[in-house]
Amino acid sequence: MNVSHEWLRAFVPHGRTAAEIGRLLSTHVATLEGTTALRADLAPFVVGQVVHTERIPETRLSFNRVDDGSGTLLEVVCGAPNVELGAKYPLARVGTVVPGKGGMVIERRKIRGFTSAGMLCSAAELGLGADADGILRLDTEAAPGTAILDVLPTGDVRLELDVLANRPDLLSQLGVAREAAALTGAPLQLPPELRDLPAVPAAVRGAREASAGGVTIRIDDADGCPRFTAAVIRGVTVGPSPEWLVQRLAGIGARSINNVVDVTNYLLHGLGQPAHAYDLATLAGATLVARRARAGEALTTLDGQARTLDDATLVIADAERAQGIGGVMGGHESEVTGRTRDVLLEAANFDPRVIRTGRRRAGLSTDASYRFERGIDRAATLERLLQAAALIAAVAGGRVEAVLDVGDAPPPPAPVRLRAARIARLLGAPVADADVERLLGAIGFVLTREDGGWTVQPPTWRQDVTREVDLIEDVARLVGFDALPDELRPFRAGAVPDDPQHLTTRRVRDALVAAGLLETKPLPFVRGDDATHVRVGNPLADDEPHLRTRVLESLAQRAEYNLSRMQGNVRLFEAGGVFAPGAHGLPVERWHVAALVMGDRRPPHFTEPKPPAFDAWDAKAIAESAAAAAFPGGAVALVPAPDESGRLWEVRVGDDVVGEVRQLTLDAPPWASPAFGVELSLSPVDATPVAPAGRRAEGAPSRPAAPARP
Known part of the structure; x- marks a missing residue:
């Protein structure tokens, strides 16, 4: 989630630096992943005050002495016609890179017999506008030498927050502002652009359909779209957005498109409500309907892709055909363009599961679908629509002729x-x-x-x-x-013994850590194959839709990830579940531990600059150590059992095969060392209750039962 510090400060006038706010949010709200100074290229520029100016004869140039706060006046030759004595301007000293001049570096040079040791800059030279005819006068009380970023409203900082799935309320500037207000004690307020907006008419309500202003909206799929709102805005002039709106979107990394579309993006990123604007003239019957797509129905979305829909996808349609995939992306035919004069602005509540289905079937992921899938503030939909409609009228002209609201308002959360x-x-x-x-x-x-x-x-x-x-x-x-206190405090001891599988895993983990391996905990999803693996019905990633059958599948992917980043020394292990097809469509889960080693056997040292690489015998030793820890007291043996798949040894406990050692085939560069893997089955294990120390439970075996073949 990208947060603009300036936008945040418009909601909460806190008076703190971006770094301080970032630390506060990271400590109390969501992890701060990084910050980006959006106009860091302006950091070298300072306020310069002209204390002497004179025209250079027979030229349009002026010779000036400029106070830059250093205590020594700089001599600057300037070609702009608007240099005035006593005025303040942006000053670039020698060595400064001028962004609006293609990266030109300011140098000390002779011009018409005068020495110039700097440059007074125009807005265009600073990259702040198109005006290049005159230098940018600064109306400020700031002293000479003050950084330009402290004077001009251009020094925004982007805060990158890691917002988890359980906090969708933080996926907007307003949501983060609520937390910032609580943490700083500063008041939460509307930004200036949302105050004193044009008046809008009251909403016309309907249970499933409403008409006003020559427009009708209707819900045909109440499960997928429980609430549907729209505003009719007539007489707009589509064009460039005002500078404040461009800067708001630039602060979060979004580009300006036009004043109408920019308002919908302002609503999405600023207030957390996705919305879509339609060119009203392109809608058949001046109607919008929330319904399921017809099987085989075609739609060209805003990205220019022609898509064939099915009846599992929710669409927003006019009286004849689909005009957008609900909550995901609008259609190309009803796009707002420079010819648009009347706009129908739509904002709705959608069922998150329906939106996810439509997004996946279309192969799309958008900022809108991301928020709908996690949950928006359903009680604020109409309020947000009214704000956006009034804002469009303010920046694009026209008037809000009608507001429509159909469907059911959500119940309040349970106390x-x-x-x-x-x-x-x-x-x-x-x-x-x-x-x-x-x-x-x-x-x-x-x-x-x-x-x-x-x-x-x-x-x-x-x-x-x-x-x-x-x-x-x-x-x-x-x-x-x-x-909060971090000391361990006494509580009543539990009477339930530790699970035997947990104890076994802990012993194996200790043995592998002692051997110098590092534990990893990847998700159990792999590329796999439908014939041999269990396919997940709703996978997190399309390229990893299967559950693994061996832990070494996951470790091999981790090793390939390291190799792709030129890291060839890998010593990893994991204890986790593996899955096989079972009855009634449910997988059978077992508990395995696996290790993968490749590259240097030990870190380089001046006595051994190039250590030997891991080989099969190292893997065999690791298998013996892990098996001894997993099955204490058992007769552990490694029996040679080479085959074409890369298996080298079978690990046996008594007569039972509990694992294997093998050489792995990886997608590896030529310089990589061979990779060796060990995998043991740890389940099922004996679940006999643990007796008090010093004696065994009645009938308890001396070691866990040997697991079946992995």
């Missing part, structure tokens, strides 16, 4: 019981009642005091809060995890 004692129990320390009320109230929760706690009403944008522990998590992060 949640919160106990003060439970907070203290989970966090390890009590939190004062007043602090709980202040912290949760600051992010939109409504608390009603009850005996020993509160009944808490979550805000409509916090769909993730359904349990008491969810509220306690919010209290903990707002208090600050660093402020």
Whole structure:
């Protein structure tokens, strides 16, 4: 999630630097992955004040002495006609790269007998506009030598937050601003552009259909689209957006398209509500309908791709044909262009599962679908539509003729019981009642005091809060995890023994770590094959739709990832599940541990600059160590069993085969060393309860039962 610091500051006038806000958000809200100074190229430019100016005879040039705050006046020759004594301008000193001059570097040079040791700059030379006829006058009280980024509103910083799937409310500038306001104590307010907007008419309501302003909207699929709103805006002039809107979008990494489309992107990124603008003249019957696509129905989307739809896809259609894939992407035929005069602006609520189905079938992923799949603030849809419609009228002219609202308003979230004692129990320390009320109230929760706690009403944008522990998590992060105690405190010991499989895995893990291997925990999804692997019905990635049959499949992919980045020394292991087809369509899961080694056997040292590489015997030793840890007291043996697939040894415990050692075939560059793998089956293991120390349980075997062939 990209957050513009300037946009955030328009919502919350906090007065802190971008770095301070980033640290605050990372500590209490979402991990800060990085920051980007959007106009870092302007950092060398400073405010320069002209203290002397004179015309150079027979030229259009002027010779100036400029105060740059260094204590020594700079001599600058300037060709602009608007140099004035006492005025302040952007100054580039010697060595500065001028962005609007194709990367030209300012040098000290002689011009008409005068020495010039800098340049007074125009807006075009700074890359701030197209005006190149005169230098940019600065109306500022800032002292000479002040950085330009501290004077001009161009020094935006982009904060890159890692927003997890359970917090879709943070996928907008407003959502992050709510948290920033709570953490800084600054008020949450509407940005200047959303104040004093043109008036809009009241919405015309309908259960499933409504008509107003010569337009009809209708819901034919209430399950996929429970609420549908639209605004009719007539007489617009489509053209470039005002500079403030261009800068808002640039701050989050979006490009300006035109004033109408830019407002829909402002609504999406700024307020968290996806919307779409249609050219009303292109809609048959002046109608929009939310329905399922007809089998074989065709649509060309905004990306220019012709798509064939099926009845699992929700579409927004006119009276005749589909005009967009609901919640994903609009159609090319109804696109807003320079010829558009009347706009129909649509905003809706969609079922996340339906949107995901349509997106996957179309092979698309958009900013809108990303938000709909995770959940938007359904209670704010009409309010956001009204704001966007008024904003279009403000930046593109025209008037909002009608607003339509059909479908069902969402019910409020269910209240949640919160106990003060439970907070203290989970966090390890009590939190004062007043602090709980202040912290949760600051992010939109409504608390009603009850005996020993509160009944808490979550805000409509916090769909993730359904349990008491969810509220306690919010209290903990707002208090600050660093402020909570980290010592281990005594609690009642449990009477349930550790699971035998856990104990076995822990012994094997300790043995492999002692051998110098590093543990990895990848997801169990692989490329696989439908004939031998279990296919996931709804995979996270289209190129990894299967569950693995061996842990070495995952480790091999990790090794190939390292090799593609010129890292040939790999020592990895993992304990995890493997899957095989089972009855009734459900997979059978087993628990395996595997290790992969290749490259240098040990780190280089001055006594051994090039260590030997891992070989098959090293892998055999690792297998013996892991098997001994997994099956203590068992008769572990490695029996040679080479075959064409690369297997070298079978690992046996008694008469049972429990694993293997093999040489792996990887997608590897020529310089890579051979790779060797070990895989052992750890399940099923004996589940006999553990007896107290010093004696065995009645009938308990001396070691876990040997697992079946992997």
